[in-house]
Amino acid sequence: MRLLLLPALALVAGVLTAPTAQATGHESVRFATFNASLNRGAAGQLVADLSTPDNAQAREVAEVIQRNRPDVLLINEFDYAPAAVDLFRDNYLERGQNGARPVDYPYAFIAPSNTGVLTGFDLDRDGTTTTGNDAHGFGLFEGQYGMLVLSKYPIDTKNVRTFQHFLWKDMPNAMLPDDPATPAAKDWYSAEVLDVLRLSSKSHWDVPVRIGRETVHFLVSHPTPPTFDGAEDRNGTRNHDEIRFWADYVTPGKGRYIYDDKHRRGGLNPSQKFVVAGDNNSDPLDGDSVPGSIQQLLHAPRVIDPRPGSAGGVLAAETQGGANLTHRSNPYFDTADFNDNAPGNLRADYVLPSRGLWPVRAAVYWPTDELSRLNDASDHHLVRVDVLISKR
Template sequence: MSRLVPVAVTLAVMAAGCSSSDPDADRLESVTTPIRVATYNASLNRPVAGQLVTDLTGENAQARAAADVIAANSPDVLLVNEFDYSGDDAVALFNDNYLDGQYPHFFTAPVNTGVDSGLDLDRDGELGGPGDAWGFGQFPGQYGMVVYSKFPIATDSVRTFQNFLWKDMPDSLLPRDYYGDVSDQLRLSSKSHWDVPIDVNGNTLHVLASHPTPPSFDGPEDRNGKRNHDEIRLSADYISGADYLYDDNGVRGGLEDGASFVMLGDQNSDPVDGDSVAGAIAQVLDLPRVQDPAPTSADHGTDTADFADPTPGDLRVDYVLPSDDLTVIDSQVYWPNQAEHPSDHRLVWADLEI
């Protein structure tokens, strides 16, 4: 199924015979129509480096099923979580071989997953392995992400926060008792946080992309739960323009006041259920500048992920959250009635008037 949506255009309104005193004679009228913005944890991660490139070079059933989900919703801007980073190779192959080349623009970058810290972060007495990486992963780039766009991306203006140190967040939940003397070396983002500016017919839309760590797979110290909370807080503080933040180029501060944005990604935090620290996702949802369209599917409400029953069960963890200056036309969780899905997450979209 395809969706044909005309994009915003600017028309010069000319009136033949109008006098120069007519205030409408030389007026430029901006005519806009919605664009669809989506997030999808497509589970396009593989157990070894390079396998995703190999899979996408040929015909892979799971990748084809994920592409079919994307095609059924036809987003204009799309964040894909759990897409192994391999430079531009896998990104281009997925677009060309599976998405019919619909996305002439994309952004991807290195992430912390699988990047060896050289420290014993999991405290097992040994160095190396996925638990000692800056973000849990078998190899550098596993569980990465990519932004696809039908509109130009201002790549020179992208901001990334891969290297921001957890200790530099004021009043953070950093569990120093657990990490001990290596606490000050820890990076906060388990993958990365990106601000990707997209030019939508002369208007800049900031795509704020992230994928915080699951608040699970730890012990009573709740190190992953606390990291998930503070990764979400990084996004909230960025939207609020916090001065303490610095990006990977050393530029300080958050989002410019009044900028249009949409926050996207698998946040691994449900507003009510699951293992996340209480109030974690509310840090964003409760911001005055953030709209929550609360998209739904017919049979599963606002839930976006189909996890193991009975615990944690279905959860709402994937979000499309636009700024309050944008008009939300419609939104949905795409949860088709089928026995098998290519991912344990569902695609979420919102139609926005830019």
Template sequence: MIAALLTGLLCIPWAQAETLRIATLNAELTRDGPGLLLRDIEQGRDPQVAALIQVVTAVAPDILLLQGVDYDLELRALDALRQQISKAGQDYPYVFARRPNTGWQTGHDQDGDGRLAEPEDAQGFGRFAGEGGMAILSRFALDAEAAQDFSTLLWRDLPGATLPRKNSQPFPSAQVQAALRLASVAQWVVPVRHPRGRLHLLTFHASAPVFDGPEDRNGLRNRDQLRFWQLYLDGAFGPAPARRYVLAGVTNQDPLDGEGRKAGIRDLLDDPRLIDPRPVRAGPAPDIPGHQTDPRLDTVAWPGPEPGHLRVSYILPSRDWQIAASGIYWPAEDTPEGTAAATASRHRMVWVDLQMRD
């Protein structure tokens, strides 16, 4: 029996035992009003929630970054979700979430349509405060006291910001621009107390670069939201971690396909401080006419040819990490696993396995 035990231990890949798996997913776990997500999770009958739990347990990340999750002040919905995932076998004792900009009304006509208090007039699109926020679930302790929240940074205060203009005038007005924050959802830097050393999660959810007019308000904002992270690493907002950090979230931007200003995402992917693991799905991807990005890299399946399949979710570790593996959880659609992934969200979970070099 002892010999068998030793044989089994020798078969364990020790490098894998020291691997940290980080995953991100735009879960689209939003409801029509506050409190409804908590209700659906607690009732235990919601097919989307059940499918999300199935995806999480299949990928089994050590740290999971979620976008598109309704926020409440006491984090009751997030805690209920964490408990349901734990019952399925994946334990996350630590969570982090702060109030997002979504649904936070500015008191101004942000989109210039002559109407006030619409979802478009909030700091980030939202029918109620906290709709579609962000959250972190982790096996390792999160240092909430040391976390940095850049969600209140005004867009105009970003160095080199390009604000929308119409007929050579600020759009919709200088007064409106003076109140608008850069982040449409949130921008966080959260330290993690890993047994082998401290690391930092840099996470965000950028605007969709569409749904506007020729002033290109959303396209410009998306580009500057991505540019923020390079400025942050430059030290423009105070000391930034020099090593062991991971930038992860939703850029809402494909480097080649779809709408939007491509400079923001291309510059981020080309930043020499970051690694793009280029995770791909395990199986074949559809052949999409006119598609320039390798379709195996796509992370979302929006309906129709526009916007269609795009690469919009990313995990970009700092250069000092060793990439052990990466992937996109996109099982074949004619399988139970594929049905669960599609039911959970139009987006797919992106994951990266990291190893510390020392």
């Protein structure tokens, strides 16, 4: 009985010692997401910036990662530039930054993004078809605002599933945007547009990570911000359905309609463990997302919300004021430091393990001490969750 009680007591206290993990036959693994704002304004600029070890912002991003030391990490807003992956590891992560210890990620996964890939249609109805708003995902060039997964554990690359080309219209009961001139007609986009328009503004990836004898599916994405549109709310509705995609994927019986880029169909097997991670651009109560958007994931039957937070988020809301003073969500859970007037600081970034994984520690990295200088690395803060994974 004592071995069964120890993990429960440790979870309440927020601390699980290594001997306890070993005694129960488990290993503690830290999963994290960080929108690091490593996007650049032109193709090739990220590679140029990372080619030397002296880019100030990249050094701050690397220090944040080094001080948190995740085992498996999603970086949002890392331009799709495969050459940049080794440059970031070699010149930044594997060099100690301001006294932080170097960190090594021998495994990485990067793939194309829908950002900047033009559809050939005038999606925002501004009279042109060649701007970032006319791409499958907003971007000034193909791959801007992409994603990168880094891992200390082997990635099963042969079984990675990507969903870059999944069409929005193929989601049953999709929340397609209405033309305000003909409300409820779901006709902001023509049938010709819907025949090509993809759901993912970047992509959705199922990245299997082998941890001992276990495989954990790292389910990563970066739904579009629910803003920068008009009364039709084309970005808000899309954000809702990008979030819904993972909720359906991990819920038994709901993911049958899903197909990946290799035309394999279906969602995740109910026996498989997973961690959903990413900048979802949706707060449970505040901001501009469609009401209930993130709740689709938070309330999915197999998902656990460890509710990571920080004192830094509370302090920022108090000192910055503005929209933060009228928010309904607890600022302890905020992850993003946005414009004080609107929308204010929000919980936008999530790390959500599945049942079968035991979350024992969770935090938002928002320091208030001398390391608060790192809060300028990005307008988002790294979110981390430690889970126990069986070694047997």
